[in-house]
Amino acid sequence: xxxxxxxxxxxxxxxxxxxxSWTPITPPxxxxxxxxxxxxxxxxxxxxxxxxxxxxxxxxxxxxxxxSWTPISPPYVSENWEIYSVHFTSSGxxxxxxxxxxxxxxxxxxxxxxxxxxISPPYVSSDWALALPAEPGGPSVHFxxxxxxxxxxxxxxxxxxxxxxxxxPPSARWTGTVSxxxxxxxxxxxxxxxxxxxxxxxxxxxTFELYAGEQGLSPNEEGCYARFAHxxxxxxxxxxxxTFISTNVFKSKSDQLLLIGTGDFSISLNGKDSKGGAYxxxxxxxxxxxxxxxxxxxxxxxxxxxxxxxxxxxxxFNATLTK
Numbered sequence: 213x214x215x216x217x218x219x220x221x222x223x224x225x226x227x228x229x230x231x232x233s234w235t236p237i238t239p240p241x242x243x244x245x246x247x248x249x250x251x252x253x254x255x256x257x258x259x260x261x262x263x264x265x266x267x268x269x270x271x272x273x274x275x276x277x278x279x280s281w282t283p284i285s286p287p288y289v290s291e292n293w294e295i296y297s298v299h300f301t302s303s304g305x306x307x308x309x310x311x312x313x314x315x316x317x318x319x320x321x322x323x324x325x326x327x328x329x330x331i332s333p334p335y336v337s338s339d340w341a342l343a344l345p346a347e348p349g350g351p352s353v354h355f356x357x358x359x360x361x362x363x364x365x366x367x368x369x370x371x372x373x374x375x376x377x378x379x380x381p382p383s384a385r386w387t388g389t390v391s392x393x394x395x396x397x398x399x400x401x402x403x404x405x406x407x408x409x410x411x412x413x414x415x416x417x418x419t420f421e422l423y424a425g426e427q428g429l430s431p432n433e434e435g436c437y438a439r440f441a442h443x444x445x446x447x448x449x450x451x452x453x454x455t456f457i458s459t460n461v462f463k464s465k466s467d468q469l470l471l472i473g474t475g476d477f478s479i480s481l482n483g484k485d486s487k488g489g490a491y492x493x494x495x496x497x498x499x500x501x502x503x504x505x506x507x508x509x510x511x512x513x514x515x516x517x518x519x520x521x522x523x524x525x526x527x528x529f530n531a532t533l534t535k
Contacts, residue, residue: 217247217263224248224263224272226281240274240281243267248274249296250352254303262308264294271295271310271319273328287321287330290314295321296342297352299361302433307378309353309363311341318342318365318374320353325435325452334376337369342376358433380430386422386509386533390440391415396481398523412482418442420531422471422509429456437473438492440515449515451475451492458498467498469509477517481525490517509533 216225222245226237239248245267253259257279263272269292273284286295292313300306300323308321308328316339320331333342342353342365355361355378365374394414399407419441423430429437437454439447454473461467477490494513501507510532518524 222246224261224274226251226261237281240283242272242274242283246272248272249294250298252298252300252306254300258303260298260300260306262295262298262310269293271308271321273308284328287328289319289330293319295319299353299355301355301358301361304434305358307353307355307361307363309342309365311365316340316368318363318376320363324431336374336376337367339369340367340374341365342374384424384535385432386424386535387419388531388533389418390420390529390531391417392527392529394479394481394525394527396523396525398482398484399521410482414479414481416440416448416479416527418448420511420529420533422511422533424456429454436475438471439475446478448479449475449477449490449492449517451490454492462504465500467500469496469498469511471495471511471513479525481519481523484523486519486523486525488517488519490515507534 218225224239224247226239227234228237243265246263246265248261248263251259251261257277259276261274265272271286271294273286275282275284290312293310295308295310298306298308306323310319312319318333318341320333321328322331342363353361353363359380361378363376367374394416396412396414397409400410401407421441422438423432431437434447434450435452436450438451440449442448451473452475454471456471458469459467471492471494474489474491476488478487492513492515494511496509496511498506499508512530514526514528516526
C-alpha cells in the first residue's frame with residue numbers, strides 16, 4: 213500500500229499492490245484539502261497512513277483495519293503542524309514524526325494503548341523539523357525495538373541534520389501461574405419479560421504478568437503494565453493505566469509494593485464471552501538477594517469489572533512471580 217496527493221481533487225492518494233498490479237483505493241473523506249506522506253503496515257490487515265490536512269492545519273492519521281480506512285482524530289499539537297513519517301514496532305505501538313510550524317520545531321507522536329499522544333521533543337535549535345521528505349536519503353522515524361529508535365530531520369538554524377535517539381531500559385516480564393474463582397452477576401429476562409439477576413462462578417487459569425524495569429513499570433507491546441493471560445497466551449485482562457509504589461530499604465532482604473490500575477478485560481462469564489472495563493488493586497513483597505537484586509515477587513490482590521449493562525464480576529488472586 214502506498215500514499216500521496218491527488219492535487220486535482222485536493223485529497224490523499226492510496227494505492228494497493230496485489231497479485232502483480234497496483235489499484236487506486238478511494239480514500240475516506242478527511243477535509244476539503246489534504247494529502248498523505250507516509251504509510252506503514254504491521255500486517256496485511258493492519259496499517260497506518262499519515263500526512264497533512266491543510267484545510268484544518270493539522271496532521272492526518274488514517275487507520276487501515278480489516279479491509280477499510282478510517283480517519284483518526286489527532287491529538288492537539290499547535291495551530292499548524294503535520295506528520296511526514298510513521299513507523300510501528302507492533303500493532304500496539306508506533307511513532308510518527310513531523311514539524312510544528314508556529315514553534316519551528318519537530319513533532320513526535322507516540323501510539324500506545326490504542327491512542328496517539330503528543331510527546332514534547334527535546335530542544336535542538338531555534339528552527340528545526342523532523343522527517344522532511346525533501347531531504348536526501350529519505351529521513352524518517354524508525355524503531356528497532358519498542359525501547360530504541362531514531363528520528364532524523366533538518367536543523368535550519370544551523371544548516372545541518374538532526375539526529376534524535378530514543379532509548380528506555382527494557383522492562384522485565386515477571387510472571388507466575390494463577391488459578392482462582394471469578395464470581396459474576398449477570399442479567400437475564402424471564403418468560404414474563406422481567407429483568408433479573410443470576411449469579412455464577414467461573415474458574416480462571418493462566419498467568420499473571422507484571423512489566424517492570426529499572427525505572428518502575430514499563431508497558432509491554434500491548435500497552436499493558438500488568439496483565440492476566442489465558443493458557444493459550446491471549447490477554448484476559450490488561451492494565452493500561454497504573455500507579456505503582458514500592459519501598460527501597462538498603463540491606464533488607466525484601467521490599468513492599470502497591471499496585472492500583474485500570475484497563476479492560478476479555479473473559480468468559482457464565483458461559484458467555486464478555487468484554488469491558490476492569491480494575492486491579494494489589495500488594496506484594498519483592499525478595500532480594502545479597503547484592504540487592506530482585507529475585508521474586510509474591511503478590512496478592514483483587515480484580516473487578518463489568519460489561520455494561522450485561523454483567524459484573526470480582527475475584528481475588530495470589531501469585532509468585534519470577535523473571
